[in-house]
Amino acid sequence: MSGAPNLHRLANGVTVICDPAPGYETLALSVVAGRGSRWEDEARSGWSHLLEHMVFKGAGQRSARDIVEAIEAAGGQINAATGHERTSFQVRALRGGLELAMAVTADLVQRPTLDEGDLVREKQVVGQEIAEAADTPDDQVFELAQTQAFAGQAIGRPILGTPEALAPATPAAIEAWRAALYAPDRLVVSAAGAVDEDELLRLAEAHFGAAASPAAAAADPASFTGGDAVEVRRLEQAHVVFMLPAPGLKDPDHFALRLFVEILGGGMSSRLFQEAREKLGLAYAIDAFSDIYDDAGVLGVYAGCAAKDAGRLAEVTGQQIRAMAAGVDPSELARAKAQLKAFVFMGRESLLTRAEQAASQLLSFDRLLSSAEIAERIDAVTIDDLVRVGVRALAPGRAATSVLGAKGASRAGGRLREALFA
Structure with missing residues (x-):
């Protein structure tokens, strides 16, 4: 390399x-x-x-x-x-x-x-x-x-x-x-x-070298508002997305957010996969994700489930997020760090990923971050950092939810809020 x-x-x-x-x-x-x-x-x-x-x-x-x-x-x-x-x-x-x-x-x-x-x-x-x-x-x-x-x-x-x-x-x-x-x-x-x-x-x-054009004005700062959207359709499966406010790319908690997401729903050993899918059978597909922008981010969960299970699934999701805001097991953090570092190093094996990531890093930070530096930042994340990410997500008391499917799923957003903020 x-x-x-x-x-x-x-x-x-x-x-x-x-x-x-x-x-x-x-x-x-x-x-x-x-x-x-x-x-x-x-x-x-x-x-x-x-x-x-x-x-x-x-x-x-x-x-x-x-x-x-x-x-x-x-x-x-x-x-x-x-x-x-x-x-x-x-x-x-x-x-x-x-x-x-x-x-x-x-x-x-x-x-x-x-x-x-x-x-x-x-x-x-x-x-x-x-x-x-x-x-x-x-x-x-x-x-x-x-x-x-x-x-x-x-x-x-x-x-x-x-x-x-x-x-x-x-x-x-x-x-x-x-x-x-x-x-x-x-x-x-x-x-x-x-x-x-x-x-x-x-x-x-x-x-x-000769390109010369007027630049666009700066984009407006992002502000997480929250709210609920429901679209009733006659589908075999309900689709739900839950979002909470999260740190942006330049925030010191950026890597803690990514590890929080990995533990919550990043793989088959994650909390949501084990609890909602394996233990309770509420969903076939359930994943946590983070969408991260320069000045803002979201901590999100997507699931596809039976309409009758959407409310219970939302409740379990809210409970798991609240539990993680109180602490995680050291073994969970170690496993998440290994997964995230593997993702970073595997990305270096794709030439297009290398070229794209380098450009994105430069545009965001005005410098490049080596894989070793990223790995060091991942390793430096503590359980207290994860708790802080969870507390920051819950503190504003705002969530964005969307539900698409049969009418029976429409209460999922409300059930999530009850579990998160009650």
């Missing part, structure tokens, strides 16, 4: 990360803009995701077909993703494929065609994507919970947006949005694997 990645900053603010890995015959290139749907106002909800779609319709001198054929003919794959705080363009390629990968991603980010006819068609495509998500219960239930967790805020709105907000978008308006969203002050070019540092820097300067 290679040593620490090297950082370089171009004169216009674009940052370049080189993480060579001897012995690999492939590379991963990730061009990450440190902005996403969180920068949208309500009138432009979904524009960041629509833009990500549109750049693949044509960029530079390449058509939509030319873009994918050029990458795939060289043995590569190309993809992109829009999140609340990041937009990422990713290429996997064979050794020697960096120049093509850089040229294509630079065109996508800086020189999309944005044809009016393509825009009309892509709004229809995204409209179908929105409809598909709404028709998928275990997607929709998360959207409902997110909306309750951060009501009235961009971070609480669906990344896909709404057809009504997408309708007014014009090529000129989308181009202006692109210039702000992908501005060089928050742009990172990150490469890992079979890459040569001198070549990477030369190509980054040639393709991104």
Whole structure:
């Protein structure tokens, strides 16, 4: 495995990360803009995701077909993703494929065609994507919970947006949005694997060194609001999501939160799996998770269960969270630390994960965290730290809940609150 990645900053603010890995015959290139749907106002909800779609319709001198054929003919794959705080363009390629990968991603980010006819068609495509998500219960239930967790805020709105907000978008308006969203002050070019540092820097300067665009204004601070959403449908299974406020990425309790989640519902030995699934048979699928943003986070639980069991499941979930806020067994903490460190080190074995994580770390902390440093921070977490995370989650007395399924499940949110805050 290679040593620490090297950082370089171009004169216009674009940052370049080189993480060579001897012995690999492939590379991963990730061009990450440190902005996403969180920068949208309500009138432009979904524009960041629509833009990500549109750049693949044509960029530079390449058509939509030319873009994918050029990458795939060289043995590569190309993809992109829009999140609340990041937009990422990713290429996997064979050794020697960096120049093509850089040229294509630079065109996508800086020189999309944005044809009016393509825009009309892509709004229809995204409209179908929105409809598909709404028709998928275990997607929709998360959207409902997110909306309750951060009501009235961009971070609480669906990344896909709404057809009504997408309708007014014009090529000129989308181009202006692109210039702000992908501005060089928050742009990172990150490469890992079979890459040569001198070549990477030369190509980054040639393709991104002249980028100069006005940056988007800062995103509004996140504020956890809480609330309940119920959507009654005739389904065989009820889907429930529970969320509590939690530390953000830059908070000192970040790693304690991740260990808290691991103990609560991170695997088959977790409390919720053993209690709710194995002992009580209340759910086939139950998992705890954390969604972590730069300045805020959520501690969450998802479960799929019979509607008649949703209330009892919510009660058990609340009881387990309260119990963990009083303390955990040292063996639970040791097991969670081993699992989280394994996740960190296994991630280093994926070149794309390495490139993406390095870019995200730089955008959040303005520096890189080595695997050894992360492991040290994980090992430093104590039982008292976990208790503090639990107490912080419960202290505001607010929860965001969503229930999607038969009417019999609709009381789950109330049962959770009773168990947590009574």
